[in-house]
Amino acid sequence: MKSGLYYKAKKIIVNTLIHIFLLTVSATCIFPLLWMVSSSLKTQETIFKDISLIPKTFHFENYYFAWIEGGFGRNFLNSIFYTVAVVLGIIIISSMAAYAFSRFKFPGRNILFIMFMAAMMIPIPGAFVPLYILLNKLGLRNTALGYILCMINVGLSTSIFLLKTFFDKMPKELEDAARIDGCSKIGIWRHVALPLSKPVLAVVVVLNALIVWNEYVLALIIFDSKPLMPLQVALMTFQGEFVTKYPLLMAGLTITALPIIIVYILMQKYIVKGVTQGAVVG
Amino acid sequence: MSVRRLICSLGFLVFSGLFLSNILGCSGQKGSSKPTITVWHWMTDREPAFKELAGWYEAKYGVKVNFDLYAPSDAYLQKVRAAAQGANLPDIFGILGEKRDFASFIKAGYILDLTPYMQENSNAWKDSFFSKALAVNEFNLGDSYGVKPGIYGAPIDIMTIQMVYNKSLFKQLGLNPNRPPQTFAEFLEIGKKIKEAKLQGLVSGWGEIWMIDCLANNYAFNIMGKDKVIATIKGEVPYTDPDWIKVLSLFKEMQESGILAYGLVTMVNKTAEQLFANERAVFAFNGSWCVNVYKGMNPRLDYAAFLPPKVSDKYPMAIWGGAGSSFMVSARSKNKEEAVKFLRWPTERDQQAYLAQATNNLPANKESLDQIASVLQSFAKAMDSATHPRIWGVSEFSPVIEALDKGIQSIIIGEKTPKQVAEQVQRIKERELAKKR
Numbered sequence: 243m244k245s246g247l248y249y250k251a252k253k254i255i256v257n258t259l260i261h262i263f264l265l266t267v268s269a270t271c272i273f274p275l276l277w278m279v280s281s282s283l284k285t286q287e288t289i290f291k292d293i294s295l296i297p298k299t300f301h302f303e304n305y306y307f308a309w310i311e312g313g314f315g316r317n318f319l320n321s322i323f324y325t326v327a328v329v330l331g332i333i334i335i336s337s338m339a340a341y342a343f344s345r346f347k348f349p350g351r352n353i354l355f356i357m358f359m360a361a362m363m364i365p366i367p368g369a370f371v372p373l374y375i376l377l378n379k380l381g382l383r384n385t386a387l388g389y390i391l392c393m394i395n396v397g398l399s400t401s402i403f404l405l406k407t408f409f410d411k412m413p414k415e416l417e418d419a420a421r422i423d424g425c426s427k428i429g430i431w432r433h434v435a436l437p438l439s440k441p442v443l444a445v446v447v448v449l450n451a452l453i454v455w456n457e458y459v460l461a462l463i464i465f466d467s468k469p470l471m472p473l474q475v476a477l478m479t480f481q482g483e484f485v486t487k488y489p490l491l492m493a494g495l496t497i498t499a500l501p502i503i504i505v506y507i508l509m510q511k512y513i514v515k516g517v518t519q520g521a522v523v524g
Numbered sequence: 525m526s527v528r529r530l531i532c533s534l535g536f537l538v539f540s541g542l543f544l545s546n547i548l549g550c551s552g553q554k555g556s557s558k559p560t561i562t563v564w565h566w567m568t569d570r571e572p573a574f575k576e577l578a579g580w581y582e583a584k585y586g587v588k589v590n591f592d593l594y595a596p597s598d599a600y601l602q603k604v605r606a607a608a609q610g611a612n613l614p615d616i617f618g619i620l621g622e623k624r625d626f627a628s629f630i631k632a633g634y635i636l637d638l639t640p641y642m643q644e645n646s647n648a649w650k651d652s653f654f655s656k657a658l659a660v661n662e663f664n665l666g667d668s669y670g671v672k673p674g675i676y677g678a679p680i681d682i683m684t685i686q687m688v689y690n691k692s693l694f695k696q697l698g699l700n701p702n703r704p705p706q707t708f709a710e711f712l713e714i715g716k717k718i719k720e721a722k723l724q725g726l727v728s729g730w731g732e733i734w735m736i737d738c739l740a741n742n743y744a745f746n747i748m749g750k751d752k753v754i755a756t757i758k759g760e761v762p763y764t765d766p767d768w769i770k771v772l773s774l775f776k777e778m779q780e781s782g783i784l785a786y787g788l789v790t791m792v793n794k795t796a797e798q799l800f801a802n803e804r805a806v807f808a809f810n811g812s813w814c815v816n817v818y819k820g821m822n823p824r825l826d827y828a829a830f831l832p833p834k835v836s837d838k839y840p841m842a843i844w845g846g847a848g849s850s851f852m853v854s855a856r857s858k859n860k861e862e863a864v865k866f867l868r869w870p871t872e873r874d875q876q877a878y879l880a881q882a883t884n885n886l887p888a889n890k891e892s893l894d895q896i897a898s899v900l901q902s903f904a905k906a907m908d909s910a911t912h913p914r915i916w917g918v919s920e921f922s923p924v925i926e927a928l929d930k931g932i933q934s935i936i937i938g939e940k941t942p943k944q945v946a947e948q949v950q951r952i953k954e955r956e957l958a959k960k961r
Contacts, residue, residue: 483569484811484817
């Protein structure tokens with residue numbers, strides 16, 4: 243017969259091991275961020291010589307130079323604008339489309355849905371040249387609208403898939419109740435489906451915000467004007483073929499990482515809920 | 525009004541402002557009597573110098589030049605390809621990639637033939653360049669590319685890949701800091717001293733195997749001459765030839781002498797540059813771009829470039845080199861003449877010297893050499909020994925190059941003998957030749 247002390251000791255050991263494992267995982271996640279911040283405060287020379295996380299001298303001026311040299315001011319606002327516009331567009335279109343796929347029966351529904359899913363398999367770089375030519379013909383090349391439409395298109399498939407999976411599981415009784423209360427189809431989508439899908443929407447927001455915020459290749463291809471470029475393109479100016487301005491690059495990266503970290507922190511509650519409630523099942 | 529509502533309203537106002545300025549605020553160019561030349565490039569490190577030159581040009585000739593930077597280079601490459609298909613190429617641009625990509629742009633009619641301009645005033649423009657710098661932009665009769673013979677681009681800088689040595693560590697080893705090794709035997713002797721002093725010897729990016737290929741080719745040219753190397757590529761001489769085995773044996777000798785740094789076969793060039801810049805390695809095998817890299821990592825580094833020490837006196841030592849970056853004029857540009865006039869200007873003596881001083885790259889204009897830093901001069905002086913696979917007119921099969929380079933790695937780690945590697949490479953060569961037939 244094992245004593246209570248045995249079970250207590252076992253629990254402590256197991257918990258300690260679990261915590262050591264979790265701490266190790268956390269450290270591996272946090273270390274690159276700390277290294278980035280630390281390097282952003284060093285000089286080009288000390289970055290290769292001083293490997294300690296806390297620099298001997300702090301060079302906060304790197305942030306100023308990164309902001310000025312990279313022309314971050316306008317690009318920063320552009321990135322915020324593109325991210326908000328694209329995420330809003332994706333939420334509206336994908337939630338409507340997913341609701342329709344989940345609840346309405348119409349000819350070709352399954353084929354259409356499969357086509358959307360198939361779009362997830364197409365690597366974006368493979369579509370750059372056709373996209374460029376299409377935008378050129380539509381007169382949307384080198385316009386913010388052209389870029390936003392492309393990026394909405396990039397995020398739609400995954401978002402529709404996530405939301406449809408959620409709507410499929412949503413009890414139909416709630417919609418029946420809304421219908422009895424006089425809600426139209428759009429009304430049910432707006433007042434029942436959308437509020438209930440908040441956790442999944444949070445996942446959709448974070449996933450797509452990350453994609454748009456970090457995107458630079460498509461922007462570089464379709465924009466010719468510097469004032470239209472997003473922040474990530476400005477960041478690339480520090481990275482040369484042979485020479486990279488590491489302190490400025492790291493300072494720039496810290497600046498660009500901040501907003502997305504803030505978005506994550508604000509939405510953390512919903513994301514965890516979304517994931518744990520099976521929002522991303524499938 | 526609640527605080528939340530106020531924040532929402534403000535947010536809406538800011539977003540609407542951005543929306544209107546981004547969507548509706550077109551950035552069309554204002555009308556001007558003089559044309560504006562647009563140049564697309566990918567060279568982040570040269571952007572400030574290009575802008576400075578553009579300012580000088582506008583002040584002197586009244587023509588505005590816009591240098592538009594699109595980095596990194598792989599995204600730039602995609603932009604140029606897409607722009608070509610959409611008929612949106614700028615007046616001047618650069619092409620990255622293989623010479624066959626360059627040829628496909630010419631065949632599609634996107635690039636202007638600069639030969640008539642180069643030949644004006646008794647070849648004045650053409651003769652201002654190092655001939656080997658121009659070769660990369662030149663297509664000759666009988667080339668496999670199927671392009672009308674001519675010069676289709678102007679180099680703005682050049683590069684060579686050589687050995688560099690640390691003068692301070694040379695002194696520490698009791699060697700003359702102004703006399704790098706001239707022969708392979710001397711080089712190996714230094715290896716012994718390096719081993720005794722417990723220093724790192726030669727560092728290089730041999731994990732990125734093309735640099736091994738580069739040094740192996742240098743020695744192949746020195747041991748058997750260009751004609752025999754080309755004959756091997758054509759399949760007329762086997763890799764099992766004693767000369768090729770001699771080339772492969774050099775790597776074994778280097779390993780045994782202790783001249784090669786620890787972990788060299790998996791080393792990436794960035795690590796090699798870091799080790800050399802921080803004075804932890806005596807030698808490095810690197811391109812002339814390293815001047816800029818080392819300056820950033822350690823401005824006090826005392827070093828110089830030298831040709832890889834020769835093994836044989838029968839043939840001259842050859843190194844890889846040629847045009848670093850080149851610009852081309854769009855054949856469909858409305859401002860072709862102005863664009864050519866501008867392209868000629870930064871390749872002139874003084875502008876080339878300015879570019880070399882500001883960017884630490886080697887000038888393409890051979891008359892600018894006396895105006896550049898001594899370490900750059902030491903790289904540029906070897907331009908006479910430069911060659912490059914791009915200008916040989918024939919190219920080796922990729923699997924053969926890979927087998928040769930990986931084979932050299934196996935020799936260094938003692939896994940295979942030079943003879944075994946030569947036999948293996950020859951088997952792959954025969955297989956590829958059979959496929960082609």
